[in-house]
Amino acid sequence: MSRYNPFMEDLRYPVGPMTFDTPIPESLVILEEAAARFREAVRGLDDAQLDTPYRPGGWTVRQVIHHVPDSHMHMYCRCRFALTEDSPAVKSYDEARWAELPDARTLPVDVSLGLLEGIHRRLVALLRTLTPEQWKRGYLHSEMGLVPLERVIPMYAWHCRHHAAHITKLRERMGW
């Protein structure tokens, strides 16, 4: 996959490249508010608009909405492993092929908005109980190496903003 290019406007990276540096309290708030922001981002869109790719050759708005809870569900499971095992190896997965599964192409977005809200509530409740020592616990990722939770969470806070902006930027460009 090609990376972020700072010298051109890249529709794929509307909020810039992935960041690991957002402070934890701010990241938790982003996660808590994410489902509401996605709900706001798709408010009033009809099926034809939801089935529009956010950029040429990109996922449709609907696929973006289904992708986020799928991905965060994996992260939630990884965090649980990280907290109960020592530096567990986690599987990377083919998110592009998931987004092509029929349910991600056709299912109403409400289902996934509810799912995202549910995961984040459960996750944030868990994260608010963590000790400083537990925030250092992490998982072993095949491409990134050992990733501690204190970096995982900012990464997924970015992920929320990243995909929400795919939708809001498309709406801006289309005048929706």
Add this chain to the structure above:
Amino acid sequence: MVVTDLRYPIGPETAGTPLADAIRDLEEAPILLRQAVRWLGDAQLDTPYRLDGWTLRQVVNHLAGSHAHGYCRCHLALVEDTPEVKGYRQELPDAGTLPVEIPLDLFEALQCRLVALFRSLTPEQWSRPFRHSQRGLMTVEQLAVFLAWHARHHTAHITSLRERMGW
């Protein structure tokens, strides 16, 4: 009097449930789980369903967490060739203290997505396998049947305790 094993209120895991029944069970599972804990106060939710067993609150949290894993496994099996997935052994401390509404909502949204996915699968997709670190080789179909049983199994821990306690 028949002495039943409190750990298995609906009997041991069943393998032969028809898929259509399993999917319907999964669809109804969030409603039945919500009904099972309705009107219970914190002290009741913090009661173990049997001696040395999980509290009702832990049972509800366990169902949400475990079906989240099931959902991820199902996705992996559908897009990769016989992926290896790990079982997990420990529950997290938050499972003992969280308000049950949080896992109830998560469990409901999860089954909704899962059932929609299951209803879209072809026979070929149902037979896609994955390898579980503790249970060995399983297909997506076996996973669906297991999850349906698993939901009924744990919901019955709660309802059978309520019956015994007269709650």
